[in-house]
């Protein structure tokens with residue numbers, strides 16, 4: 001029998017056993033009085049059972065099951081709950097994305113030096129790493145709902161502090177509060193959605209959370225674009241706007257339920273049953289309820305309940321393997337360089353000849369839009385292709401795109417224009433910029449930029465000059481120190497990039513990167529982590545893997561400029577391509593397929609040694 005046919009029969013039989021279970025339950029509820037109003041569903045059940053008795057032919061069985069299936073609709077409530085939780089993802093994306101635009105205005109208004117700018121960006125990511133780890137304990141003790149409420153409270157408070165800040169210290173405090181919210185939300189939301197979703201929709205609904213993350217990043221870039229025109233206080237709106245979705249989520253969650261799985265674990269079975277039937281509409285919940293309950297009991301027998309969860313996870317082989325897979329996926333997601341590619345997109349676009357800064361900001365919004373739209377493709381594909389194929393395909397494409405991107409930088413470096421003019425520094429300060437004889441060295445030095453003219457498409461009259469301390473858009477002195485003047489005189493100022501005929505290669509690499517990364521490597525690490533741990537280990541497993549995601553996020557972004565200085569840009573992107581290659585080997589060997597499986601069935605996928613999973 002073909003796989004499909006056997007699946008059908010299995011499904012048919014399962015549906016029929018549901019049908020009969022449902023009928024039995026109804027009969028018990030209706031009691032001896034034998035209510036005549038058994039409803040349409042009982043009629044179908046009766047019809048199905050009688051057809052089972054009389055003919056019992058395969059075709060009839062299948063027809064009855066199909067009719068039952070058509071009645072089994074997932075109630076809209078599951079979608080409402082998922083969307084409200086995914087607002088946490090939106091805030092994660094918004095708050096990590098909005099800061100780059102806000103900094104452009106902030107550094108002028110509050111005179112921020114490089115250290116303070118760095119602090120305002122990385123304090124949020126650092127706080128997120130810590131609170132994701134702490135979120136595991138909170139989730140286990142208090143449940144998912146209080147954690148989501150806490151996260152939206154933190155997002156609101158942080159937004160308020162940031163919008164009202166009068167000095168940089170308050171700003172730093174606000175960014176830390178927001179980071180604490182991001183960490184808790186990033187680990188709780190995928191777990192919560194996975195626990196309320198029916199198995200056949202779980203991947204899609206959890207992936208919606210990542211869609212909201214990238215949606216938040218896109219929205220942030222549009223808000224940055226709009227408020228960049230408001231030189232005074234524009235940053236207050238940028239940073240404060242996130243209070244709106246945070247408040248909506250907070251009030252929404254006052255009315256939304258706790259995860260039924262967490263409730264069963266805590267022995268609150270009546271409440272759990274009520275919520276589970278709300279989530280499943282007209283489908284029978286007995287089977288699901290029993291399987292969750294039995295599983296919890298078995299797990300307690302098998303693993304015991306003594307000692308910290310992380311120690312039990314590490315000493316019990318299936319959860320140890322799941323943890324390695326979960327953390328590995330999150331590590332490779334960040335090591336493939338998504339956040340540097342996104343952050344660097346404006347420069348890549350400038351290399352392609354976009355000289356106007358405002359245009360570059362809007363084109364960066366376009367980059368965020370491509371990331372968002374292709375995450376939507378992931379939502380569509382995840383239940384069709386499954387997690388494993390989608391992740392493998394996505395990472396393969398990402399690695400190829402990184403190679404193209406790196407080659408673009410390599411070719412550009414090989415034809416890097418010569419520095420032809422060396423004007424004397426009027427301030428007589430000893431700048432490092434004078435020592436470079438090619439643009440390539442000049443652009444890798446964060447203190448210098450290239451001032452040049454174009455003759456047709458070739459660079460002429462070029463000089464490597466120190467960059468202005470307040471704005472990277474002009475030189476500290478000389479021909480390129482006054483923006484309006486040098487633009488009128490047909491002069492160009494290149495900071496962080498060199499004019500190159502190979503910019504299209506980098507641009508192609510950038511677009512391909514997002515097209516491949518966004519549907520798979522973006523969402524799958526979150527989706528897979530939400531489903532691979534048994535209930536007792538789920539909060540801790542997700543806390544660890546989210547922590548790994550944030551720690552590698554900080555590491556990759558903080559080291560990028562140094563990596564680029566030592567290895568040059570193409571070296572840095574080749575390095576990420578290498579990491580993506582290693583990630584491919586890891587995923588090929590270790591990631592099992594979890595599509596369509598009940599959360600309770602997934603543990604068995606990790607019973608075998610790693611690297612022996614099905615292909």
Ligand SMILES: O[C@H]1[C@H](O)[C@@H](O)[C@H](O)[C@@H](O)[C@H]1O
Pocket residue numbers: 210213214217333338339371521522523549553
């Ligand atoms: O899955 C998300 C997403 O792909 C984002 O675009 C990225 O900024 C995050 O770091 C990542 O965790």
